[in-house]
Amino acid sequence: MEKRVVFDGKLLPYALLMPQLLITIIFFYWPAAQAVWQSFFIQDAFGLTMQFVWFENYSVLFANPDYYRSMVTTLVFSCLVTFFSLSIALMFAVQADKHIKAAGAYKTFLMWPYAVAPAIAGVLWLFMFQPSLGLVAQAIRALGVDWNPQLNGGHAMTLVVMAATWKQISYNFLFFLAGLQSIPKSVIEAAAIDGARPARRFWTIIFPLLSPTTFFLLVVNIVYVFFDTFGIIDSVTGGGPAQATTTLVYKVFSDGRLGGDLGGSAAQSVILMILVIGLTAIQFRYIERKVQY
Amino acid sequence: MTGANNEVVNKLAQDFNASQREFRVVPTYKGSYPDTMNAGIAAFRAGNAPHILQVFEVGTATMMAARGAIKPVFQLMAEANEPFDPKAYLPAVAGYYSTSRGEMLSFPFNSSSSVMWYNKDAFRRAGLNPDQPPKTWPEVFDAAKKLRAAGYDKCGFSSAWITWLNIEQFSLWHNVPLATRANGIDGFDTELRFNSPLHVRHLQNLIDLQKDNTFSYSGRTNTGEGRFTSGECPIFLTSSGFYGNVKANAKFDWANAPMPYYPDAAGAPQNSTLGGASLWVMGGKPAAEYRGVAKFFAFLSQTERQAKLHTDSGYLPITQAAYEQVKASGFYRENPYLETPILQLNNKPPTENSRGLRLGNMVQMRDVWAEEFEAALAGQKSAQAALDAAVSRGNVMLRQFERTVSR
Structure with a gap:
């Protein structure tokens, strides 16, 4: 006979859900609602006057060529960081998954960067690549390249992409490694016996079986690039030179905090929110179908 | 303020607190200039503003425009009956922090050029x-x-x-x-x-x-x-x-x-303008507390103290009297590099184009x-x-x- 536990009353389940619901409401829905509310006003920095302006903050934003530029920058930046952090992490995970000496030590070292705060990570990279002080920068200059991230937008972008990628590799590595270890050895061994070489085994067996992990990481990484890379950009380039590294989230900060334009900044965060919700929805709707669980 | 200058500020507060018993000044460090300004604004919005906020020179227009949030210094000093003469300051300094009618809105503190x-x-x-x-x-x-x-x-x-x-x-x-x-x-x-x-x-x-x-x-x-x-x-x-x-x-x-x-x-050359920061008094506090702020500003304005601030910190002397006193002491013969910015600021009487800027x-x-x-x-x-x-x-x-x- 089937055993079924039935709880009386509705209070207990709600009470158990309460802490999580409260946290979600206070820390997610409440600020999000505030951002939507503020985006319909213009106000001075001190909040002395507020004027309801309907969608003016949005129309100003969409009439501003800098905003589109920052969208393109974000697109380039997020594609690069997501691609490199996922592929490099996968490569490391595959290597660390092999039977090698001191695998535990490798794994530990590969996880360390995740514990470094974004701003600190930024400063570390800045020091290495600072044109007059940085060791790496001096090596690059010795090779005859006029390395100058302070003026060359491409160099600046390279630098923030490297710092942001480096920071995220550990996280991805961890999940890939766990994913790899959950793939049954027997499947791989069977393929080996059938004569499949390592590369073929990887692409036809491991990679497809890893796809749930890859998909999850894709979503997480995109959210990371959109929101969490702000500290790195702020400490490495400050959005420069000439806006070459001003991403959408950095622009929210610089308009809101440096410019004191809370309405415009709120409008930008609302758009950013919609973009990320849309992206995630698309990923679940279309990419998830191709994922084999 | 950071490093050695942080000590200078702490010492000022200590000296003031020791000089009288009625009021106490508590200095608090809030980070870089933009961070400090944002912290002050956020505190004001939360109804918890400090009495005195140090704001860097580029924040001047923002503070000045926030009429309901600040207490103009000329008004503060007049209400508390403390002596205060804007003409005592170097013209380039006074001009920077005054309205076009010559009313000084904030109290010049650390200036550089x-x-x-x-x-x-x-x-x-x-x-x-x-x-x-x-x-x-x-x-x-x-x-x-x-x-x-x-x-x-x-x-x-x-x-x-x-x-x-x-x-x-x-x-x-x-x-x-x-x-x-x-x-x-x-x-x-x-x-x-x-x-x-x-x-x-x-x-x-x-x-x-x-x-x-x-x-x-x-x-x-x-x-x-x-x-x-x-x-x-x-x-x-x-x-x-x-x-x-x-x-x-x-x-x-x-x-x-x-x-x-x-x-x-x-x-060319006309005169240069200043950088650095001034002290803004935040609005909405009781009159008795404003009396303490006014006393502190009067304490800061003393010529001896201004001259010492200048020679200790390397910032400019902001009053004419303090400059004259340091000059007479022969300090600039040893340290001519501290006089260069003053000579620039005072190079010529300011014109419409060189009184300062406020954007x-x-x-x-x-x-x-x-x-x-x-x-x-x-x-x-x-x-x-x-x-x-x-x-x-x-x-x-x-x-x-x-x-x-x-x-």
Whole structure:
């Protein structure tokens, strides 16, 4: 006979859900609602006057060529960081998954960067690549390249992409490694016996079986690039030179905090929110179908 | 304030607290200038503002416009019957923090100006006279080329605070308008004007010299100052507040000199303007507490104390009397580098173009101007196009600021 536990009353389940619901409401829905509310006003920095302006903050934003530029920058930046952090992490995970000496030590070292705060990570990279002080920068200059991230937008972008990628590799590595270890050895061994070489085994067996992990990481990484890379950009380039590294989230900060334009900044965060919700929805709707669980 | 200057502030508070029993001053460090200002604004919005907030000079317009949030200093002192004479201050200092009617709104505290630092050893190496620094921009360019040929090939000369030095100070020093309405002092309906032929010519020179690193860009703030103390850049324009750092870290013979100018520009050199910060009194506190603030300001204004602040911190003496006293003591014979910025500030009586500047949204606007400078120096834009864009983008921000404050 089937055993079924039935709880009386509705209070207990709600009470158990309460802490999580409260946290979600206070820390997610409440600020999000505030951002939507503020985006319909213009106000001075001190909040002395507020004027309801309907969608003016949005129309100003969409009439501003800098905003589109920052969208393109974000697109380039997020594609690069997501691609490199996922592929490099996968490569490391595959290597660390092999039977090698001191695998535990490798794994530990590969996880360390995740514990470094974004701003600190930024400063570390800045020091290495600072044109007059940085060791790496001096090596690059010795090779005859006029390395100058302070003026060359491409160099600046390279630098923030490297710092942001480096920071995220550990996280991805961890999940890939766990994913790899959950793939049954027997499947791989069977393929080996059938004569499949390592590369073929990887692409036809491991990679497809890893796809749930890859998909999850894709979503997480995109959210990371959109929101969490702000500290790195702020400490490495400050959005420069000439806006070459001003991403959408950095622009929210610089308009809101440096410019004191809370309405415009709120409008930008609302758009950013919609973009990320849309992206995630698309990923679940279309990419998830191709994922084999 | 950080480092040694933080100690100076703490000492001031201690001395004041020991000098009387009625009031207590508690100094709190809130981070960099923009961080401090934002913390003050956030505290005000939360109904928890401090009595006194130290705000850097570019935040002046924002504070001034927040009429309901601040208590003007002239009014505070009058209500508390404390002696206060705006004329006691150096004109360039008083003008910066006063309304067009001469009412002082904030209390000047730490002021600096920008000067040209140079490496005397490098000058000797390049066959230049270390006791006759270049006075004009063409002379600076020549000297930098010679220095470059003598081995300083990564950087002949450079400048921190790229926009403060090359737009703001440049305009005042050459007596050309930075913006209409006396650079914004006479009203928030000001429009930027720094795309004049003289400005374009200067930026074009920098673009041309950047190509072979005779000029080498050092970023928007002062993070590039280490290039001077490390010996990489033999000529470096930055704040006079750099003094302590140079003294502690430069392992070569150094000096400073007034900022260069274009000799064919009529009226140049005019006078420079100041940087640094002033103390703003926040509004909405009881009268009894304001009496304490007024007492503290009276305490700060004493000539002895002003003179000591100047010689301890390297910031400018802000009152005429303190300057005279330090001068009479012979201090500048030993430390001529501390007098250069004062001579610049006092060079000529200020004109409409050189009283100071007061532009809203200035913190972010400086970034916008710097973006255009960077585009021009990287060769993406001509000097004219970059300055035109900086002016028009800046004007949009000024109009937005005007709109949020004028109601």
